[in-house]
Amino acid sequence: MRGRSNCAALPVRLTRRTLPETLTSPWNAIARSWSTFQTTRSPPKWQSGLRRHLRPMPHAEVPLPDSSPVTVPVVPVVAPALRPSEYTAALIQALRSDSGRVAGARVLEIGCGSGVVLAALAAMGAASVCGVDIESNAVAVSTRLLDDLGYGAVSELHCGDMWQPVAGRRFDMIVANLPHFPMQPVEIGGRLPTWSAGGADGRSLLDPFLKGLADHLAPGGRAVITHNAFDDLGRSRDLAAAVGLPLRVALTTLVYISPEKLVQMTVEVLRAETGRTIHRYGPYTFGELQIVEIGPAVEGAD
Numbered sequence: 584m585r586g587r588s589n590c591a592a593l594p595v596r597l598t599r600r601t602l603p604e605t606l607t608s609p610w611n612a613i614a615r616s617w618s619t620f621q622t623t624r625s626p627p628k629w630q631s632g633l634r635r636h637l638r639p640m641p642h643a644e645v646p647l648p649d650s651s652p653v654t655v656p657v658v659p660v661v662a663p664a665l666r667p668s669e670y671t672a673a674l675i676q677a678l679r680s681d682s683g684r685v686a687g688a689r690v691l692e693i694g695c696g697s698g699v700v701l702a703a704l705a706a707m708g709a710a711s712v713c714g715v716d717i718e719s720n721a722v723a724v725s726t727r728l729l730d731d732l733g734y735g736a737v738s739e740l741h742c743g744d745m746w747q748p749v750a751g752r753r754f755d756m757i758v759a760n761l762p763h764f765p766m767q768p769v770e771i772g773g774r775l776p777t778w779s780a781g782g783a784d785g786r787s788l789l790d791p792f793l794k795g796l797a798d799h800l801a802p803g804g805r806a807v808i809t810h811n812a813f814d815d816l817g818r819s820r821d822l823a824a825a826v827g828l829p830l831r832v833a834l835t836t837l838v839y840i841s842p843e844k845l846v847q848m849t850v851e852v853l854r855a856e857t858g859r860t861i862h863r864y865g866p867y868t869f870g871e872l873q874i875v876e877i878g879p880a881v882e883g884a885d
Contacts, residue, residue, distance in 0.1 A: 663773035677874040682707040688755035698725025705734040753801040765849040785814040797826035805878030812860035812871035834874040
């Protein structure tokens, strides 16, 4: 059974860009040296021993110069616009550290992107995973990933705006890595313009998410979300409290802010938070990222 999706599967377009010779020449040299590398059909003994513990992968016959074809793994290509970020990694790490609470849970992710967080939750034993994203390409890619990993029977994907596709439904756990960087929509690093932009104060999606959260949490359920520390955590705590939900910071880490992203950041936020939640070391800038837990199941809430 394949995962259900109510969005048409749109192809993810990959473009090939020609790089300057100064960038490609080192790799051309490596490619030339590879042609003289001697290969063998007989794997070393340590490799044969490892083979018993590795899952099989798709393979293809690749001819190499001056040698017979050898078999190498084919690695699926991820569209740059949908690649996971440091925020995704931090969210998955926090969920893995408390995976016992995921097992058997009905889970919803708002803004599923590549689908990798849903895949991680399914691998932790979630009873079902449901994803919502406003981008149809994200829904298509998430559906494919979950199907390929064997989680199609427990997954469903919806294309739509935040809570609208799951109106009237409740979940044991809700996770989200929303676009909440204080900036206006603009393409950075090949990502979609909507990928990071959270408006001038970074809260254009955080606020409606928090206001609707209580209507979609099952009794005893909780939410786990990413939250930039420079996006006014106090306001998030107040909004959660207004609907009867305690909030606590489960994890704080630093994420690198690229120069391309920094120049798009709302100037007032940058000025106010530099030295507090934004840390600059010469040309390098880092921001504090928090993983926040919200809900009646949260112990020791701030």
